[in-house]
Amino acid sequence: MTEQPQTNPPGRVPGGRPRTTPGLTPAVTHDAVVLVPGIMGSELYDTGTGKVLWGLAHPTWLAKAWLTKGGLAPLHLTAEEQAGDHGRIKARRLLQIPAWSPVLRGIEPYHKMTAAIENAVAHPAAVMPFPYDWRLPVEVNARRLASEAREHLERWREHPAHTAARRQAVDEREARLVFVAHSMGGLVTYAALTLGFDSDLEADTRGVMTLGTPFHGSxxxxxxxxxxxxxxxxxxxxxxxxxxxxxxxxxxxxxxxxxxxxxxxxxxxxxxxxxxxxxxxxxxxxxxxxxxxxRSKPFPHHRPVVxxxxxxxxxxxxxxxxxxxxxxxxxxxxxxxxxxxxxxxxxxxxxxxxxxxxRESASLTRRTVPLALQHGALASDRAARQAVVDFLLEDDHLGPDQADDGLGLTVPDYVVPNAEWSVRITGTDDPSGIDCTVTAVDGGFQREAALYAGDDDALGADLEVPDAGLYRVTVEADHLSSPLTQLVFAGPGGTTPLDD
Known part of the structure; x- marks a missing residue:
């Protein structure tokens, strides 16, 4: 007898846990996942005062950090820290709201990536964010990552949800580690796996996906x-x-x-x-x-997104x-x-x-997953999240994805309110089907830009913002699978600090 087709497609129940129709295995991994952020991607706090020094929960802290006399003073390394005593400042959690830094520009938070990963694992307990003090040497943070990743894997292997999910794996193998690492986090992961801090960590790792990691520097x-x-x-x-x-x-x-x-x-x-x-x-x-x-060590199980x-x-x-x-x-x-x-x-x-x-610094091999995204957006954009989820759901390397043709976006890293500034969109000189907007991160302001054809297969737009603060420039196009974004900070002109 012919079976009737299923009419209730698999998906997620409220709360994000997997659901499925009878007889259909949920699309999740039973492996343990570690999310490693990039530079400035972890909140830092002072263990003595209890004050958060980087990554407060409201965008106004950025102005105080960058524009007042003592805004960044607590982040400067002390003589004790330079000598190896790293107890004063600790990383509390991953960045929760957008941040900004000169030159590095926009630093996107990780909650979207975290949610995507949690929806692709057998239980939220399988996911471990790894905040770290990005001021310190990569080697210091790598040593701690090796230790904490080992503890995370052992905890997950003892979890009841791992026992149940393991039955759906090939050969019912035990969980292994999968690392998802953005920017500097890829260097921390590379060192954790290869420099001998845990001689069994490589064997217990199924895969590493890096997102915009400067393996050869920048x-x-x-x-x-x-x-x-x-x-x-x-x-x-x-x-x-x-x-x-x-x-x-x-x-x-x-x-x-x-x-x-x-x-x-x-x-x-x-x-x-x-x-x-x-x-x-x-x-x-x-x-x-x-x-x-x-760099004398091969990076095992590695898939780079560039x-x-x-x-x-x-x-x-x-x-x-x-x-x-x-x-x-x-x-x-x-x-x-x-x-x-x-x-x-x-x-x-x-x-x-x-x-x-x-592009050539972001990989140690020629096999990459290319995405037309800005550096910060590689930690949050939908296309990057999809690449990570696909990687988590693999058990064997099936080869890199192919990238669609994309656009490029260039914005200033610092602008002055009520003064005109320009953005540049590369990859086309045809504005049809392309929208460019600038929006205040904390709401209250949004403006659409009028695009004009520039030189060298590019578009331009002139913008102004009314107040100091953090803004997001977004480019959407009919042929793009996801928007292209970049953060820009607006503050006063000149070099004189504001009062605290």
């Missing part, structure tokens, strides 16, 4: 350290440089590839260069030695201690020799990226 980190150099800049930029100059975490993001252009030659950034441009040459040297160890189509700095020149960044990179032949044109000049390649990490 020229943006040099820009962060250099913002105290040259002409006067908006106050937040100089504040960030002062904070980052003694921060090991930022030095761990410096570019390790051929990026410094000198006439007819291209070389790597040196510790002396870092000291000259505003950083700490000793921290740069320590970071360089750490990455020489790290941002594409966004205008991204990829190389630099140093002129009297000032970084002059460029949106092109250089390549070498397999023997390590620089690729040159017939006249002997280094060949320049424009490969794009996610606006912070250029």
């Amino acid at each position: 020229v943006v980190a040099a820009n962060i350290l250099n913002t105290a150099q040259g002409a006067p800049l908006p106050l937040p930029h100089s504040r960030l440089a002062a904070l980052a100059s003694a921060m090991p975490g930022v030095h761990d993001l410096l570019p390790g590839f051929l990026c410094v252009e000198e006439g007819l030659d291209v070389r790597r950034l040196t510790p002396s260069d870092v000291g000259a441009l505003g950083g700490d040459k000793d921290l740069a040297r320590s970071s360089q030695e750490f990455f020489e160890r790290l 941002g594409i189509r966004q205008e991204t700095v990829q190389s630099m020149r140093l002129e009297n201690g000032t970084v002059i960044a460029s949106e092109y990179c250089f390549r070498t032949h397999t023997d390590g020799e620089l690729m040159r044109d017939p006249d002997g000049a280094p060949r320049r390649f424009q490969v794009g990226g996610d606006g912070t990490v250029h």
Whole structure:
């Protein structure tokens, strides 16, 4: 007898738990998942005062952090912290609301990614967010991640929901770990799995998905350290440089590839260069030695998601201690020799990226999942969440997804209220079917931009915002599977701090 088709499709019951029709196995994984955020993606609090120092629950804290005299002072590393005593500041949880930093621009929260992961596991207890103190060296946080991931896996294996879900797995195997790591979090995960903190952790890991991780560093980190150099800049930029100059975490993001252009030659950034441009040459040297160890190890079970189509700095020149960044990179032949044109000049390649990490730095292999997204949105956008969920539901590597053709979005990182500023949308010069809006993150303001055709297959739009605060620029198009977004911070002009 022919069975009648099912009329009640599988889905989710209120509260997010899986439901299914009789005889249909829920689409969930029984593995344990660890979510590792990027730089500035964890809330930090002072264990002595109990005060939250980064990541308060209302956008107004950003203005105090970046624009008042003592806003960032508690985040500066003390002499004790530089010597290895890391008890003063702790990471409380993942970022809950959008944040902003000069140069790094928008930092999106992780609640959407967390919810997507929780809907793809057998029970919420299978998910462990890993907040960490992003000021500290990658190696320090990697050691803690190795320990806490091990404890998480053992707790989950003893959970009753694991026992039930395991029966649906191939060979009814025990759960293993799956890491989902954004930006700097991918470096922390790489080190946790490969540097011997837990010799069995690699074998107990089923997969790692990284989202926009700068495996070879980013020229943006040099820009962060250099913002105290040259002409006067908006106050937040100089504040960030002062904070980052003694921060090991930022030095761990410096570019390790051929990026410094000198006439007819291209070389790597040196510790002396870092000291000259505003950083700490000793921290740069320590970071360089750490990455020489790290990059000698293969990254097991790795699937990288890389941002594409966004205008991204990829190389630099140093002129009297000032970084002059460029949106092109250089390549070498397999023997390590620089690729040159017939006249002997280094060949320049424009490969794009996610606006912070250029495409060739975001992966250790050529097999990637490319998404036309900005760096911050790789932690929250629907397309990124779908890629993560698909990865969680696999048991074997089925190969990377294919990316649709995408657009790029470039916005300033800092603007002044009631002053005009511009956005640039690359990938098309046809405004039909494309909408661009700017919206206040805390509500109360939204404006649609009038798009106009620019040069070089691009669109432009001129915008103004009325007040200081955090805003989100959103580009939607008929052919995009999800919107393209970037955060921008509006504050006063000049370099004078506001009163506390």
